[in-house]
Amino acid sequence: MKLAGIFASSCALLAAMAQGKPVQSEHGHSHGQTGPNGVKYVKGRQFDRIFQIVFENHDVWPVHADPWFGHFWKQDNHRLLGNYHAITHVSQPNYFNMIAGTDFGDNMYNAVNGNPNAMSNLTLLAGSDMPINFTSSALTVVDVLEEAGVTWRAYAEESRNSSQYQNPHHLYTLDPIHQGCDFDYMPGDPDFQWSEGNHTYTRRHFPFVSFPSITSRKERCANLFNADQFFEDYKKGELPQYIYYVPNLENDMHDSNTTYGSEYIRHTWKEIFDSKYFMENALNILTFDESANFTLTDMNNQIYTVAWGSGVETNSAWDHIDWAYYNHTSLISTVEDNWLGKIGQLGTNDTYANVISVKKPRTN
Template sequence: MVKFTSPLVLLAATALASAAPKGKWFDSIGIIMAENEDFLLTIQQLPYQALISQGLLATNYFGLSHTSEQNYAAILTGVLDPNIYRGDASTPANLNITYPTILDQLKANGLTYKQYTESYPGGCYLADMYPDDPVTALYYKRHSPFNMVSALRGTPECTTAIGTYDDFAKDVASGSLPNYFWIIPNDLHNTHTADTSPNPFVDADPWTATEGPKWLAAAQKANALFINTWDESRCDNQKYPCGDHKDQQIATILWGPMVQKNTTSDKYWNHFSIARTVEDNWGLKPLSTADANATAFDFLMANPSNDTSSSSGSNNGAGSGRTHPNVATSLVKASIDPVLMGAMVGLLSVFYSAI
């Protein structure tokens, strides 16, 4: 009797066990975060209307804080941390996330991540802005969540995990878009000029009109869910009275192969819903009570590679009746890279021919 204890077999088994799980709804998710604008004004802009026509507009989605950086951190950590703050005359700055993030969960499960940061100089840049001048700066660390993660910043990994926006096109072309990524527009293209310009979209509109088709194509190619959202509303009933606007209501647009085109949803969601959707998609453990209690984007259509329902069934989004694979199934089913599979088959063939 032959005992199958060859290192080659063990290597193949290890590779199988460590392969990243397939997503329940998508294989990749991208978050495009803009700044300080209200729902009603955003949806009047033609470039965003073009994105809405190719996906879903969430009409009842809300930001969490009128401190911008806290919203970024909340999506990444599942925690609305009042201690994350850019600093002012009376309060020192604290842009250091020192506790667990969704990146830890992804990494532990063999999933990849990256931030595509416009106007970022690269090289694990540590200063709070670039250029390092508040008059000319286009990149800000407070709008750059990966740069706020203390365990990542300044490490060898940060050179690959925090890239420039130019890296996005390269990764799409090479088919290496990560499982989880952010796109961070610079301070002109993120509508942050809302505080100083009568038209906050004067720079964002043409940029989005150019980049939007690229995002739509990337979603199809990578079976990716894209989420274009804003950190908070411009109105706050203090400095900027809300009037007909709702405080913290922000436009959030979702598109990808798993999203029915030209639809809307009035279901209540907020930034914790993004974290919850990532967790539900890959069967990850929630980071906190807030994201555990949040509602995921459960209108999404099942990932075809994980769809165990009848081929005669149909899925038209929320309420369609199709049952998505549950979390346990998502954890068991693994995505095996064809190259890896070929290598394992080759190793096993060599072993069996030797016994």
């Protein structure tokens, strides 16, 4: 991604936002609260738009020790979710939980205990992302959003597909993808999207492409984009109501560290995160997929997570921390509660996952 070009093209827009001016399209027309193609937002109970950005594999306290992360949640309209947890290890099952409310038995704990439906130890060590036998009826948050008439898009930095497969050396030609579900995946082979030092997109961090209920439908595939499209949608003032954003393996700190990650945020996101348009009537979530402790002793799996937006009330120091128990499935139940007024629509762990409170922090 050409970050310099992105920010050069959006500089005037950000300046206008800082002065409280309305967001305008390239043609100079104010959009207000609309999504792609000018579709009007569906009013929510707590917020009208939710944005989620997911980082990788860091324990909660080292993240807090970074100056940027340590200060971020203390700002006005920002709240630390101080009791937020990942579900399991490794990465892929946590991403499944974010959009489906279950890992379908695909996790490290089951793998080492011999569950035939879980990933093998060899697979874990190889960094593969083995396919799970999802049926076409497996529901995701997409089904909830479409039932409510809410616009949605998911974005992945440097998304690629393999246009050429050569066995047995696992040599691939990686072609950029702008939009869609065009992923040539060879079951049982290493994750072709990733190699040590490549730092690009990896399929297992983009859960939407693992579900036939999404990939078998062209209209749903049309909502999956390379991350460049996010900045175009933002510039036009046409962000969808549900946004799922995955940085590449270096920017998400999988192949780097918290210092690199906070620098990435400062250069790529800070002005966007602070802008009036991005904050207005929105619940924004910055979280990690899992802690850095990959042993079976890490049953706590606590991770750094911050919620922010204009509706997050921080009238006192106590309002900056929410101590209620949340986990990745809370991202689904919060969407369900906000636009449908009920939870448990997927019939998985969303049935009882706590809804994230926007107005006032919870204490238990």
